Amino acid sequence: MVRVKKLLVGILSLRDHNTQINVTYAMIKVLNKLIGLGTPKI
Incomplete structure (x- = not known):
């Protein structure tokens, strides 16, 4: 929670x-959307 806010x-x-x-x-x-964009699709 603290990391998300920061x-x-x-x-x-x-x-x-x-x-x-x-x-x-x-x-x-x-x-979650940003993490999904950075994940390579195999």
Whole structure:
């Protein structure tokens, strides 16, 4: 969780817990997409 925040945004500054969860899921989705782009297809 800490690594995802540091890689993409830094610090979540939103006060609403549900909004933080949604933003975190969006960041994880982007991170998974970036990892998928860097993986060679055999």
